[in-house]
Amino acid sequence: MSSKTPTIPLSETYRDITREVARVPLHMPARIPWLIAFILSLALLSLFLASATYLFVRGVGIWGVNIPVNWGFAIFLYVWWLGLGHAGTLISAMLLLMGQDWRNSLNRFAEAMTVCAVICAGMEPILHLGRPWFFYWMFPYPATMGVWPQFRSPLEWDIWAVLTYLIVSILFWYIGLVPDLATVRDRAKKRGWQVFFGIFALGWRGSARHWAVWQKTYRTIAAIAVPLVISVHSEVSLLFAAGQIPGWHSTVFPPYFVLGAAFSGFAVVAMIAIVMRHTFELKDIVTERHLDLLAKVLLAMGLMTAYGYFFEIFDAFYSGEMREIATVHDRFSGYYAWSYWGAVFCNFVPLQALWLDRVRRSPVLLFMISTSVVVGMWLERYMLIVTSLYKDFLPSSFGYYHGSFWDWSTYIGMLGLFMTPFLLFVRFLPSISIFEDKEVLAREKEEAKRG
């Protein structure tokens, strides 16, 4: 145990941690890079607004979707965005319950990333509705038409899963943020900041009686959030698996989706951690050990996702179904084989470098591998949707699919919808958990004293 490198260097003091994190909102250290990133993300956001406006005026006909491939970018990106978000909850909730101290430097921005990603994910099916202003028909309200939602349909399950996930993610994030908002409130010198943080800190004063109740609440939500993550992406996979389309109709889908989601999400967390650590000089808080551990989790998730790939093929051949086998052949060597092999390559080949200690501790290499994973998972979601739909049971209904200009502009613009709130969060809120890192430090000091 004593040979273990401490998560937070023992030379740090509680005050150092406060300073390092609280200075980011109060005295922004990297104004220019932040401003450039913010302008870029606002530009992307305007592209998104323009694309969405044009979509609402003209309808989904501006996209590449048609029969037989009637689920395109909007749906596979929905799966992709939601997947990115899952790592945030897993880091926060699962690693909290398992007592993994190293999560405390990562959980806050990972949760914020989750909220931003879930917002994007939620937008996708609404945009795809065709008549998005009627999305509230999904809710059971006493309509004048006398009809109710169809609770036996996975499409109806979807909205409840995403809505629950969004609300729970926001609450979990905010409840964890309150003590830190109080810390920043007490450090703020300007009246405006004091009022801003004061209101959102809810008057938190660090009372032991409050902490006791707060801790129970936080842990309770964490314990509930872990099955929630698994249920949400399992439910997303049922959108596909509940249909009879070859390549979808398989019981391997729920775990396959959940693992792939966590895989891509951990890659995004690693990317954000590396960028923030570099830009805001947080090297004493997000240490090399954090990168090492993130890389190990990423590698493990990747290998489990690879198992899903193997099993998907096995499943098709084991079923003996002609069309299932044909779909596997289409994926290997059909028109969209690039998406399959691209996914296999980007997901699993660079990943293997993470077996090496040196690569895991190198921010640049880890960033590149993570990018490759995010691209790989993007290709995988594309492949899963398109290669299953473009050839179904009847040759007369085969057909190709290409994303149109507006598909791409909506997608690229949506990166702005993701980045804008995230950058605002990084700028105005403590993006690393101050009090939880102090807790780690206190525990480490205790252990060091005992030897």
Add this chain to the structure above:
Amino acid sequence: MAKPLLGFAAEFGTPDALLKATKRARADGFCCIDGFSPFPVEGMSGALALERDHRIGWIAVAGGLFGFVGMLVIQLLTNVDYPIEVGGRPLFAYPAFFVVDFELMILCAVLFAVAGMLIINRLPKLHDPIFNTPRFGLASEDKFFLYIDSSDPKFDPDKTRDYLGSLGALSVEPVQP
């Protein structure tokens, strides 16, 4: 006229010192006491005899039950009100209903737990007299405070101050409105 005294806040430098002082104060018969710290200090809830408080857990269970049963009732009633017969499949399809019931169970459990936490802690409460204590701002940085309220039966304006000093406090300050 002097402002009324609400209690004393004694400052300590380490979580350990706060914990020891709290245990001493409890042992010496003080009961209206509280600790203030920048992070939850391990053992404090034991020292203040709070660990048997399971209200949050039960509130979450109640929320979960409310969400699960509430949604199931909605699903059953909507299917009675407007039955959609599909190929003779059962109208009350519990396995299919379960997904949404489960989500609502989680949603309501979390909403109840959060609301319960805020109500039990009486938050939001943007101002508290203890904020008037000059050094209290450090309670969110690196100092640890033990607070003895004037409503405590053993409280005495002079003796309690000396008592806190004898526990090894770095400073003892009166809390006034």
